[in-house]
Amino acid sequence: xxxxxxxxxxxxxxxxxxxxxxxxxxxxxxxxxxxxxxxxxxxxxxxxxxxxxxxxxxxxxxxxxxxxxxxxxxxxxxxxxxxxxxxxxxxxxxxxxxxxxxxxxxxxxxxxx
Amino acid sequence: xxxxxxxxxxxxxxxxxxxxxxxxxxxxxxxxxxxxxxxxxxxxxxxxxxxxxxxxxxxxxxxxxxxxxxxxxxxxxxxxxxxxxxxxxxxxxxxxxxxxxxxxxxxxxxxxxxx
Numbered sequence: 001x002x003x004x005x006x007x008x009x010x011x012x013x014x015x016x017x018x019x020x021x022x023x024x025x026x027x028x029x030x031x032x033x034x035x036x037x038x039x040x041x042x043x044x045x046x047x048x049x050x051x052x053x054x055x056x057x058x059x060x061x062x063x064x065x066x067x068x069x070x071x072x073x074x075x076x077x078x079x080x081x082x083x084x085x086x087x088x089x090x091x092x093x094x095x096x097x098x099x100x101x102x103x104x105x106x107x108x109x110x111x112x113x
Numbered sequence: 114x115x116x117x118x119x120x121x122x123x124x125x126x127x128x129x130x131x132x133x134x135x136x137x138x139x140x141x142x143x144x145x146x147x148x149x150x151x152x153x154x155x156x157x158x159x160x161x162x163x164x165x166x167x168x169x170x171x172x173x174x175x176x177x178x179x180x181x182x183x184x185x186x187x188x189x190x191x192x193x194x195x196x197x198x199x200x201x202x203x204x205x206x207x208x209x210x211x212x213x214x215x216x217x218x219x220x221x222x223x224x225x226x227x228x
């Protein structure tokens with residue numbers, strides 16, 4: 001079983017819709033969770049980070065963590081064509097002091113005008 | 114906004130040759146990382162580096178690979194005797210905090226093509 005699972009998509013939504021992304025994981029030691037956005041042929045760009053269960057909001061983005069279900073989500077409100085990218089979840093263990101993150105495969109999102 | 118700079122953006126090399134990928138992390142960051150992404154696959158951890166030594170490495174990071182901070186600004190990844198399967202995007206990243214608890218800043222990557 002893969003440690004981090006993420007649906008590769010593509011996920012196509014009309015402009016203005018809510019984009020809903022999620023990842024599941026099997027390692028209960030994962031305690032730090034990140035969401036990155038990656039445009040084609042570019043490096044990942046950090047969107048959100050969290051280490052507690054519940055919701056965290058930042059502008060149009062909401063990150064949600066459910067540690068009991070080993071499930072994390074990212075919601076993008078009022079989506080724009082510029083949100084078209086691949087979204088990566090990443091997570092690491094609490095005891096890992098040196099930043100070894102496990103990434104999901106990424107979900108490709110296409111926002112159509 | 115501060116950024117991580119990687120050079121070259123694209124490197125083509127012949128199988129068996131050595132390549133050096135270069136990175137300039139954000140100046141006040143102390144923790145440095147290399148990740149790679151084979152086309153169509155996940156971003157994979159290679160190595161983390163702190164205080165001039167490797168702090169953690171993955172099973173991918175074997176004797177073929179080495180990292181160095183030759184001066185106060187550059188951070189390099191050397192791949193000796195390249196193989197076809199080393200073809201990938203290589204990303205350098207840096208963080209201000211230990212373990213990247215608040216995330217990393219990634220560079221734009223170097224696309225390595227081994228022919």
